[in-house]
Amino acid sequence: MSAKQQTSGLAMIELILFVLLVATAVVVARLRDLFAAVMLTGIFSLVSAGLFTLMDAVDVAFTEAAVGAGISTILMLGTLSLTARREEQQPVRLLPFLVVILVGGALIAGTVDMPAYGALEAPIHQHPMYNEFITGTEQKVHLPNVVTAVLASYRGYDTFGETTVVFAAAIGVFLVLGGRRKKSAKIDGGTP
C-alpha cells in the first residue's frame, strides 16, 4: 500500500469517526434521560480520543480517555445520584438557536481562508517554534517525547498553572460541598 493511499484511507476513517462523534453529540444533546446521556458522554470522549490518536495527538488522546471516560463519567454519576435522573420537558427556544447560527456562521466564514487541513505550509508549521521544539527536544532536553519536553520544560510554567487549576478546583469542591457524610440536610425553621 502506498503512503498516499494510506494517508487518504486514514483521512476517510477520520471523517467517519468524526461523523460518529457529531452523531453522539446530537444524541447527548437530545436525550432526556440524563443517565443515558452520561453514558453517551463517555462514548463521546472515547470517540474523540480515537480521533485525537488519528490526528497524531497521542498524549491528548491519552488524557481525554482517562479524564472524559473515567473521571468525568464518575463525577457525573455522583451528581446524578444526588439530583434528578431525568431532564424535564421544556419549550423550544428560538433565541439560542439564532445565537448559535450566528456564531457558527462567523466561525465557518473565518475558517474558509485557513490553510488546508494537514498542509505543511500552514504558518504554525513554518514558524521557527516548530523546528525548535523538534530539534531542541532532541539536543537540549534529550527526550524522545516532544510533547513531554515542551509541556514540562519549554512551557513548564503553563503546566504549573494547569496544576494550580486542578488545585483550585479541589479547593472549590471542598468549599462548596464542605461537610462530608451528611446523612440529611438539617432543616430548622429560621430564615437565613
Add this chain to the structure above:
Amino acid sequence: MTAHLPILQVVLPLMAAPLCLLIRNGPATRYLAIGVAWTSLWIACQLLGQVVAEGPISYMLGGWVAPFGIEYRIDAVNAYLLVIVTMIASVVLPFGVDRIPLTVPAGKEYLYNAAFLLCICGLLGISITGDIFNVFVFLEISSLASYTLISLGKGRRALRAAFSYLVMGTVGGTFFLIGVGLLYQATGTLNMADLAERLPASFGARSVVVSFAFLTVGIGIKLAVFPLHQWLPNAYSHAPARVSAFLAATATKVSFYLLLRVFFGIFGVTYVFGTLRAQNLLIPLSLLAMFVGSVAAINQTNIKRLLAYSSIAQIGYMTLGLSMASVDGLTGGIVHLFNHALMKGGLFLVVACVGYRLGSDRVEDWSGVGRRMPWTMAAFVVGGLSLIGVPGTVGFVSKWYLVLGAINRGWTLVAPLILLSSLLAVVYVWRIIEIAWFRQAPAGAKREEAPLSMLVPTWVLIGATLYFGFHTDLTVGVARQAAQALLGGTP
C-alpha cells in the same frame, strides 16, 4: 533577587495557597494571606518604579528565549495594574480581620483564604504575562477561585449566581481560546510581542477578523460589557461582602486591561480602529452601558445590586475611553480603571460594614443609618460623590479626561452624554444618602459604629479617592505613559 521580582509577584500568592492547606488553621492562614498581599504590593511598587525609570522588563520563564518559552513582560500598563490588584488585595484582606469566622463556613477558613490567594494569583498572572495562552491558564485559575468565593455568599441565590457565572465565564473563556487558536493558526506564535510583529502580514485574512471578534466577545463576557453583563449583578450582589469588594475592584479591571492589551498590544490601533472600525460598535455600546446601567441602578432595592449595575455603567466609561483611541481618551480610561477600583472597592466595603451591623443590604433598611454609623456613612458619601464625579474626587479626574478626549476627537455629542449620565449617578447616589441621613432610624437603634478593623480599610480606600483627587500627577502621569506606550504600538 530583584531580577526575579516579576515571577515572585505571581508565585508568592500561588505557593502560599497550598501552604494554607498544610497549616489548616484559620487565623494563621489569614495572617499569612495578609502578609503575602502586603509583600506583593511592595513587589508591585518596586516593579512600577523600575518600569517607569528604565522601561519594560522582560523575564524568560525556564530560561527559554521568548517565542519558545513563556515570557513575562512588564510595561507601564501592567505594572500599573499590578499595583492596583495588590493594593486592593492588601486593603480587602485585613478588612474585618478579627471577624472573619463569622462570615466564613466553620472550619473551612483556611480553604477560603487559599481560594482568595488563588484568585489574587490568577489576576496577577493575567496582568503580568506576555504569552497569550498563559493568559488563558491564569484566567481560569482566577475564575475558578472566584466562582468558589461567590458561591460562599449567604443564601441559596449565591449558588445560582455562582453557577450562572461559571457557565458564562467558561463560555467566555472558551471563546477566548477559540480566538487564540485562530490567531495562532494565522501566525504560528503565542507570544504577544511576536504576534504583534507577525500579524500585519495576515491582516487581510478573514480568520484574523473572526479571531478578533472572538477574543473581544470572550473578554467582553468576563468584563461584563453591556449586552454580555447579565451574570454580574447576581454575582456581585450575592457574593460575600469582602469578595464582592475585591472582585468589583479588580476582576473587571483586569479584564479591561486584557482588552486593552488585545486591541493595542496585539492587533494595533490602526487595524482595530482604522481597518475594522471597532469604534462604530464600541461607542454606542459604551453609551448604552452608561445609561442602561445607571437607570437600572436607580431602580434597585438592594444596595449591592445597585452598586453592581453602577459598575456596568462605569465599565461603559472605560470602554468609551478605549474606543477614543487617543492619548487623552486612553488616559481617561486607564485612570478611570484605577479610580473605579478605589471607589467601588470602598463603597462595597461600606456596604459590608453596614451589612455587618444591620444584617441587611436592602435600601429601605438603611433608613437612619447615617446617624447610627456616621463614620461609615461619611465614607459612603465621599465614595458616592466620587462616583458622580464631583471635583476634588478621583471620579472627576477621569471624567475630565474622557470629556477632554471626546472634545479633542470632535465628538460633540458624546461629551454632554457623559455629563448626562453623571446626573443619573447623582440620582441613585442621592437616593441612598437621603435614606441614610435624612430618614428616621427605627426605634431603639443606637449608635454603633462598625468595628475598627473594618472601618480603617474602608477609609484607606475612600481616603485614597480624595488623595488622588487632588494629587493627580502620580496616577495621571503613569496612565499617560501607559496610554502612550499602547498607542505607540510597543506591546
Add this chain to the structure above:
Amino acid sequence: MSGLDPLAGVDSANGRRDPMRMQEKLVLRIVSKATVPFILLFALYVQFHGDFGPGGGFQAGVIFAAGLILYGVIFGLDMLERVAPPRVVEFGIALGILIYGGVGVVSLFLGHGDAPAGNFLDYNGLAHDPVHGQHLGILLVELGVGITVTAAMLAIFYMFAGRRMVERPEFGAPEEDQP
C-alpha cells in the same frame, strides 16, 4: 432515583443490606483484586515512562485515581478511606504543587554555565550538565503534577460519593452551614 432504590433490594437511606449481596459480588471482588493493582502499576509506568512514550504526570495521576476509585466503588468508600485517608489526600494536593513550585524556586538559586542564577523553572542548573538537569527537572515536576492530580481527583470523588441524597426541601428552606 426514587424509582430505582426499591427495586435494587437495598434501602440506601438506612443502609439495610440484603443477604444476596455478599456472595453475588464474588466475581467482581476477585477480578478487581487482580485489576486494581495492575491499574496502579500501570499508572506508575505512565508516570515514569512519560518521557519516552505518551503520558506524563497528569495522565498518571488520573489513572491512579481511577484505580483507587474503582477500588472504592467495589469495596466501599470506608475501605478506600482506610487506604487513602482524607487527611493524607488533602496533604497530597498541596504537596504536589509545592514540589513543582519548589523546583522552580530552587532553580532561582542554581546557576549554570555563565549565568549566576537561573530563571524560574530553569532546570539546566539542577544537575552538573544541562541535559541531566532537564531530565531531573522534568521528572520532579511531573511527579508533582501526578501527586496533586491523584490527590485532587480522589478528594473530589470523596466529596461527591460521601454525600447522601437530601429530601426535597420546601420552598425557602434555610441554609445549613451559613451563619
Add this chain to the structure above:
Amino acid sequence: MSQVMDHGIYWLCIVLMMIGLYTVISRDNLVKKIMGLNIFQVSVIMFYVSMGKISGGTPPILVPKDQPGAAEVVYSNPLPHVLMLTAIVVGVATTALGLALVVRIQEMYGTVEEDEIIEMDRTE
C-alpha cells in the same frame, strides 16, 4: 469540492462546537448545561489538534536516529497538543466545580431545572 476536503474537518469541529453551545444556552437542566460545556470544550480541543496535524506526519515522539528512514519522518506539530492538555485539565476542573454547585443547588432548591429555580427566586 476541494474546499470541502480541505476544511471539512474544521467545519465538523464547528458544528460540534455549536451543538455544545446550543446545549449550554438553551437547556434548563443544569447537569445538561455542564454536558454541553464539555462538548463545547472538547470540540475546541479538536479544532486545535486538527490545526497541528500534518498529512503523512506521525505523533511527535522522536524516532531513534539509527532507525532506517528516521531522517524523513515528519512530526505533527507538538505545540497544539501541549496547549490542549492544559485545556482538558481546565475542562475537567470546571466540570468538577460546576457539578459540585449543581449538587448544592439541588439541596437548596430541590430541583436542578433553571426555570423552576428562577420561578422560586421570584416568588420568594
Add this chain to the structure above:
Amino acid sequence: MFVAAMVGVLVTMFLALVRAALGPTVFDRILAANMFGTKTVLLIAVAGFLTERPDWLDLAIVYALVNFAGTIAVAKFCRFGNLADDVGGAE
C-alpha cells in the same frame, strides 16, 4: 487489510452507538457503551499498525482499564443509586 479490520470495527461501533441511543433499557445502553469502549481499544490497536507506530498500545491499555472502571461504576450506580456503599460487605 488493516483497513478492512478497521472498517469492521467502525461498523460495529456504529451499531453499538445506535443501540446506545435507542435503549430501550438503561442496561442496553450500558452494554452498548461498554462494547463501544472495547471496540475503541481495537480501533486504536489497529490504527497503530496502520500508521506503523505501534507504540500507541499504551493507549489501548488505558482505554481498556478506564472502560472497565467506568462500567463498574455505572453498574454500581444502577444497582445501588450511589457510589459509596460497600457492595461486597466487610469480612
Add this chain to the structure above:
Amino acid sequence: MTMAIEIASWFLLVSGSIFCVIGGIGLHRMPDFYTRTHAASITDTLGAGQVLVGLMLQEGLTLVTVKLIMVGVLLFLTSPTAAHALVKAAAAHGVRFDGAPGGVSEAADERAGDD
C-alpha cells in the same frame, strides 16, 4: 513460513472483524437485554481476541506483542466481569426475559419521574 503466518494473520484479522460486525448486528436483532449481552460478549471475546492475535502475528515477538497480550488479557478479564455485573444489576431491577422493557425502561421512568 512467513507466508503462512501472513495468511493466518490476515485470516484472523478479517474473521475477527466479521465477528465484531456480527455481534453488532446481534445487538440489534436480539429480542431482550440478556440475549444482547450474549451478542456483545461475542465481539469482546471472539472478535477482539482474533484481531489481537492477528496483530500479534504481524508483529512477531517484540514488546508490542507483550503489550498486545496485556490488552488481550485485560479484555478477557474485564469484559465478562463487566457483563456479569451488568446482568446482575439488570436482574435485580427486574428486566424481563421476554423482550418487553423491564422496570427501568424509558416508559417506566417517565411514570416514576412524574410523582
